[in-house]
Amino acid sequence: MSDENKNFGDKAEDAFDNAKESAKEFSEDAKESAKEFSENAKKTADEFTAGAREAFSGAGGENKKILVGILAIIFGSLGVHKFILGYQKEGFILLGVTILAYATSCLGIGLLLVWIPYVIGLIEGIIYLTKSDEEFYNTYQVGKKPWF
Known part of the structure; x- marks a missing residue:
């Protein structure tokens, strides 16, 4: 074994x-x-x-047409699109009107004011997106046209 x-x-x-x-x-x-x-x-x-x-x-480059157009439609009442394009004064105007409208909405006056910045943002977003890239760049970034 x-x-x-x-x-x-x-x-x-x-x-x-x-x-x-x-x-x-x-x-x-x-x-x-x-x-x-x-x-x-x-x-x-x-x-x-x-x-x-x-x-x-291209998103943060010279032409910001798509970014600004979509933000104008979605957050137009807050003026976000204006700040991105470099229009601080116009952005603060939209933001101020929105805040004022919400603050006075209990009085009834704000209910009328609350639609104004929304409509402005919607119209500007549509305008931005329907322009050609070159036309948008020349008008809003080089020419600095702040409204419509």
């Missing part, structure tokens, strides 16, 4: 060495795969970043 136990011990030791070698190879393959994956992920992230920069470079 001693020889038989010795054979089992040798076989177990060989199996352990084989398992150890297989685990070592597997870990090396896993490291290699992880390295390739991280390199591909980094490359993809760099490409995405470059594409995003290219796509969004």
